[in-house]
Amino acid sequence: MTAILEVRNLSKSFRSLKAVDDISFAIPKGACFGLLGPNGAGKTTTIEMVEGITKPSSGEIYYRGKPRDSSFLEETGIQFQSTSLMDYLRTREVLALFARFYANSTPIEALIELCQLEDFLDTYATRLSGGQRQRLLLAVALINDPEILFLDEPTTGLDPQSRRHFWSLIRTIKARGKTVLLTTHYMEEAELLCDQLIIMDKGNIIAEGSPQSLLRQHFKDSYICLNREDLDDDLASLGSRVEVREDGIAIATSNVEKTLAELVALNINLRSLRVRNPSLDDLFLKLTGHHLRE
């Protein structure tokens, strides 16, 4: 698999703060590549250096094996974490304006259909709802039919329905063979969309691989979860496998049947019992000692 984009020894410091500390990664063509991490991990700084918006303190970035040149902006689509659009332009006019900036552009009608902008074509861009605005910004990012699409926390602040809607859009774009670089602090988003991801914390990469392989590599157990209030006595007999969390306790086990039999034998109220597989959040907790969203 050839890398469409490669980053070597990338660092960025803001005065004394080292926002990104000597990271390297390569994005295969056609993949959806995720940067997962909590706020302040250095995801946005990293993606903006790759986009060419922020100048790295050191390190190299290669696009198709060469340093980026003027063709890079023609072939990439960018959606920032927070951008406004011009005050008094309507959705359709915004698309027409951005289409003029590129040598080649996608027909606007196709984008309107893809991103489902039909209902607010004549609305001023500043009056759109959060989900509508993100879809318009995605359409703007796709207007030059880019080879690689950069999405910086595209669903932050959206309601669950808009978020799911956005995810299905990204999957459609992926199916067309586009490469996507996505930052997120939602583990569901990373698990659902990303073929490969790196987990960042404090400017460093702490884990790297596909979501499934990362979980397989770090966890052999499933979790049996119970609400805290259903437990009146201590669970010492279950040993160190019990983790106490905000929402209850989680018992890690490689043999669900055996552990369940033990719990039944302890005569514990099991009405809140859930069995689940480890998630990326569990992985993050395991690696750093804190949650993704803190």
Next chain:
Amino acid sequence: MRRILALWMARNREYYRDKGSLFWSFIATPFIVIVLAVAFSSENEEIFRAGLLIDSASDRAYTHPFGEETAIGLVEYTDRQEALRRVQFHQLDILLTTQQPPRYWINTESAKGRLLEKLLLARQQTGTTLPPQPDWQKQEVSGKKIRYIDWAIPGILAMNMMFSGLWGIGYVIVRYRKNGVLKRLQATPLRAWEFLISQGLSRLGIMLAVTVIVFLICHLFIGFMMAGSYLLLLLIAIIGNLSIISISLLMATRTASEELANGLLNLISFPMLLLSELWFSLDDAPNWLQQLSQLLPLTHLVSAAREVMLEGAGIVQVAPQLLALVAMTAVFITLAGMLFRWHD
């Protein structure tokens, strides 16, 4: 070119859809200009200004013709033509000379000039001062009669241009930097100079339209003097506008806070408001202040417009001002292009 045109169109569209700024430009501004013009046409200044023609700057052996009257300022002139021009343009209320024969000049259109004439002649008859007053001979300033409003109108129009140009372009760019619109544009193949040119041209068109409208309305209501070529005046307006726009672009190259932008724009506009001879001439101001005013584009804009409107000057006479404006524009634009940042 395609990109510039697209952005230019977009910016124009934003402008005319913004009802607030549309109201401000086309209704409020002409209204304010007319109110100012009417207020100034009533000549309610309190200080009189007299000029004294002397042979050379060293020749100071004269008596104040108006005694110790402090309400009357006295300015010395050695150049008779220049001094007469000032009387004609209401910057001097009266011009006197003690050289033989003792004479005085007034603009008979000037109420203050006529008042000072009476005062001068009254002092002569009572003979209260020593040495005795000379036998003043009256002279009238030749040429077309010019009222104060004729002199003031180019300044008022220029002031309007300055405010519209400084705030209309720089402020928008600062806001777009703050809310990320510029960052979004940076992520496209659009180049900084293409962006700056499209914004500048859009503003230039809008300002010219507003200025022409205000000019016509004022002409209709006040009927001020227009001695020279309209085409030349338009050229002066275009170059003057560009110089103001380029200052505003320079201010907006890196600023990302509207509060700071507002402060900077005030810092730029106040010296021009006070020192560019919009309302009064700087003849009796200290020399360094006069030199300083030469660094302000508005000084040259107003001076060129006055020469064309009041004296019918041709392009050759106003060439120094035009060149100064072009040079300033070139410097500001170059600096703006070099210093421009899409985001902070």
